Every structure is written in structure tokens, then in C-alpha cells.
Amino acid sequence: xxxxxxxxxxxxxxxxxxxxxxxxxxxxxxxxxxxxxxxxxxxxxxxxxxxxxxxxxxxxxxxxxxxxxxxxxxxxxxxxxxxxxxxxxxxxxxxxxxxxxxxxxxxxxxxxxxxxxxxxxxxxxxxxxxxxxxxxxxxxxxxxxxxxxxxxxxxxxxxxxxxxxxxxxxxxxxxxxxxxxxxxxxxxxxxxxxxxxxxxxxxxxxxxxxxxxxxxxxxxxxxxxxxxxxxxxxxxxxxxxxxxxxxxxxxxxxxxxxxxxxxxxxxxxxxxxxxxxxxxxxxxxxxxxxxxxxxxxxxxxxxxxxxxxxxxxxxxxxxxxxxxxxxxxxxxxxxxxxxxxxxxxxxxxxxxxxxxxxx
DNA sequence: TCTGGGGTCCTAGGACCC
DNA sequence: TCTGGGGTCCTAGGACCC
Numbered sequence: 001x002x003x004x005x006x007x008x009x010x011x012x013x014x015x016x017x018x019x020x021x022x023x024x025x026x027x028x029x030x031x032x033x034x035x036x037x038x039x040x041x042x043x044x045x046x047x048x049x050x051x052x053x054x055x056x057x058x059x060x061x062x063x064x065x066x067x068x069x070x071x072x073x074x075x076x077x078x079x080x081x082x083x084x085x086x087x088x089x090x091x092x093x094x095x096x097x098x099x100x101x102x103x104x105x106x107x108x109x110x111x112x113x114x115x116x117x118x119x120x121x122x123x124x125x126x127x128x129x130x131x132x133x134x135x136x137x138x139x140x141x142x143x144x145x146x147x148x149x150x151x152x153x154x155x156x157x158x159x160x161x162x163x164x165x166x167x168x169x170x171x172x173x174x175x176x177x178x179x180x181x182x183x184x185x186x187x188x189x190x191x192x193x194x195x196x197x198x199x200x201x202x203x204x205x206x207x208x209x210x211x212x213x214x215x216x217x218x219x220x221x222x223x224x225x226x227x228x229x230x231x232x233x234x235x236x237x238x239x240x241x242x243x244x245x246x247x248x249x250x251x252x253x254x255x256x257x258x259x260x261x262x263x264x265x266x267x268x269x270x271x272x273x274x275x276x277x278x279x280x281x282x283x284x285x286x287x288x289x290x291x292x293x294x295x296x297x298x299x300x301x302x303x304x305x306x307x308x309x310x311x312x313x314x315x316x317x318x319x320x321x322x323x324x325x326x327x328x329x330x331x332x333x334x335x336x337x338x339x340x341x342x343x344x345x346x347x348x349x350x351x352x353x354x355x356x357x358x359x
Numbered sequence: 360t361c362t363g364g365g366g367t368c369c370t371a372g373g374a375c376c377c
Numbered sequence: 378t379c380t381g382g383g384g385t386c387c388t389a390g391g392a393c394c395c
Contacts, residue, residue, distance in 0.1 A: 299390060
């Protein structure tokens with residue numbers, strides 16, 4: 001029997017959870033984001049397929065979405081607890097399938113590793129199990145590694161299954177833009193284009209040395225392999241361990257005084273520390289993120305702490321970093337990230353694959 | 360026209376040490 | 378006037394994903 005990687009991805013997950021508990025919304029454009037108030041500074045988390053038909057999509061400012069939305073559209077606030085609950089039910093249903101190893105990679109997606117001669121059969125059983133347990137629909141990508149399985153899912157959506165392997169990789173993906181590859185964003189797409197690389201096949205055919213010169217020893221090799229659909233194939237059920245926690249807030253009114261900024265930093269740093277403490281993990285570093293008005297984001301700095309900093313020390317470190325902010329500018333967003341001491345037995349960083357966390 | 364909040368990992372370059 | 382090479386630690390910033 002052959003080893004397969006299946007990628008399970010929920011269809012319009014957040015919107016589907018909301019519609020499931022409000023059957024009267026079936027068939028209506030549903031937009032979930034922020035506090036559900038389209039006049040506020042916030043973005044769309046998920047839009048239902050009905051809303052997508054009007055050009056509304058994830059990441060779009062709610063104000064823009066409101067302009068595009070028809071009269072009967074519904075704006076709803078984000079309800080993390082509800083999605084976490086639904087996510088846990090989905091994962092439990094999949095974990096109960098016979099002969100599968102499950103690796104969670106997000107709220108609404110996971111990899112399944114399985115040995116079978118009928119991967120489509122496993123995929124359909126996975127879809128049926130999720131639907132029966134939760135009433136939610138999903139799509140499944142089948143691959144001979146994680147990269148191909150993940151990309152395959154897009155061709156299966158919605159409510160479908162698609163297989164992508166070394167055999168059909170170039171037939172399916174060869175002429176697609178590099179941006180369609182998982183891990184290639186707009187910046188990398190542009191840098192590739194300066195080397196005359198526009199399509200997946202051109203990436204596969206490129207000189208690896210040229211990519212290493214452009215992107216460095218790890219990412220250069222990684223991108224080159226991505227062109228051929230190469231990637232890791234091991235599905236790892238080890239529970240994910242967070243390396244850091246952060247709290248950030250976009251303020252409806254920009255912060256203008258040092259006092260406002262300090263109050264915000266105390267609150268955010270305290271909350272970030274508490275998230276780490278809830279796991280019993282000591283905090284090691286503090287990072288600051290600031291977005292000045294109108295829209296310039298900076299990762300501001302970081303400060304090394306003793307590896308067992310107290311709550312007050314973490315807050316003081318954040319305040320010290322905050323003191324170096326440009327006081328002449330208004331602040332739209334502040335974020336404090338608390339980096340934790342790695343747990344015993346954590347994998348050595350150099351042994352991790354470059355895209356771990358994304359894969 | 361207005362752009363969230365939560366994460367991970369990589370690279371470049373300076374400081375410092377031997 | 379010409380100023381090594383390698384390693385580690387740290388900061389700063391960039392890119393991407395859900």
C-alpha cells in the first residue's frame with residue numbers, strides 16, 4: 001500500500017459555523033469580521049459564497065465590504081469560542097478515522113497521513129465523517145507530499161476531492177503563475193519575475209544557484225523545489241507548541257499622547273504575559289509592533305530579558321521599547337509579542353524545514 | 360478606499376570572542 | 378597602510394500563512 005498525504009480544508013469555515021446556528025441566514029450573503037460593525041476599522045474574516053459573488057473576500061476592510069454588499073447582507077462579529085469548539089469537533093471526527101495520523105495546521109485545516117490504495121475512498125470517508133459530526137462541509141486534497149496535497153485542495157473546492165502528484169504536477173500547475181504556489185506571495189513573485197521566472201515550470205527549470213544567490217541558502221533551495229512540487233511528506237501528530245504569544249489592537253481613534261501609548265502598552269504586555277503564564281511558560285523576549293498613521297507598520301524592537309521575567313519586568317520592557325517610539329506621530333495599532341523559553345526537547349532550529357509552521 | 364489579529368521562519372549585518 | 382577567518386549571539390526587518 002502506498003503512503004498518502006490528505007489535506008482537509010473546511011469550506012468557508014467561519015461563515016458556515018455562523019449559518020449553522022442561524023438557519024434563517026441560509027442563502028444570504030454573510031460577512032464575518034471585527035465586531036460586526038461595518039463602520040469600524042476592521043477586516044473581513046470570512047465571507048460566505050453568496051457574499052463572495054459580490055466581490056467580498058477575506059482581508060478586505062469592512063467599510064469596503066459594506067459598499068459592495070447588497071441590502072440583505074448580514075454582518076456578524078467574530079466569535080472565537082464558537083469556531084474553536086467547531087474546530088475541535090472537526091478534528092475529533094477526523095482523528096477517529098481508522099489508520100490515519102492527523103496534524104492540525106490551523107483552525108479549519110489539517111493533514112492526514114495514511115497508507116492506502118484508495119486515497120479517494122479515504123477522502124470521501126473523511127468528508128462524510130466531518131459532515132455527520134458537525135453539519136459542516138469540507139474539501140480534500142490528495143498528494144504524495146504536503147505541498148501537493150495542500151495545493152490540490154483548491155481544485156477540489158467546494159465539497160470535492162482532487163489528487164495532485166508528481167505524475168500530473170506539471171500538467172496541472174506548469175503554466176500557473178508562481179503566486180499560486182503555497183509560500184510564494186506578491187514580493188517573492190516579483191523577485192522571481194526579475195529573473196524571468198513567471199510560471200511554475202519556469203521556476204522548476206531555473207538554475208538553483210541563481211535562486212540561492214537571490215533568496216539565500218535555505219529559501220533559494222526551497223523555492224526551486226517548490227517549482228517541481230517537492231516538499232515534506234511526513235505527517236506529524238505531535239501537538240503544536242506555541243513559541244510566542246502576542247496581543248495587538250487597532251484603535252478606532254489613533255493614540256496621540258505618551259500617556260495613552262503607555263496605558264496601551266501596559267495592557268497589551270500584561271495580556272501577552274498572561275497568555276504565556278497560562279501555559280506555565282517563562283517569557284524570554286518582548287517585541288513591539290507599531291503602526292503609525294496613516295499606514296506605516298514597524299516591528300519596533302525587542303529586548304532581551306532574563307529567562308524567567310516576572311509580569312512587571314515584561315511590562316517594563318515593553319514600556320522601555322515604547323519610550324523609543326516616535327512621539328510626533330499618531331499610533332493606529334500597537335502590538336506586544338512575548339517570546340517564550342522553548343520547552344525541554346524542542347527541536348533544534350537548524351533541523352526544522354524552512355516552512356515549518358506554514359507546513 | 361482602506362487596510363485585523365494571531366502566528367512562524369529566514370536573512371543581513373553588527374558586536375564580540377578566540 | 379592594511380587590516381584573517383570562523384563561530385555565536387543579538388537586533389532589525391521582511392515575507393508569508395490562516
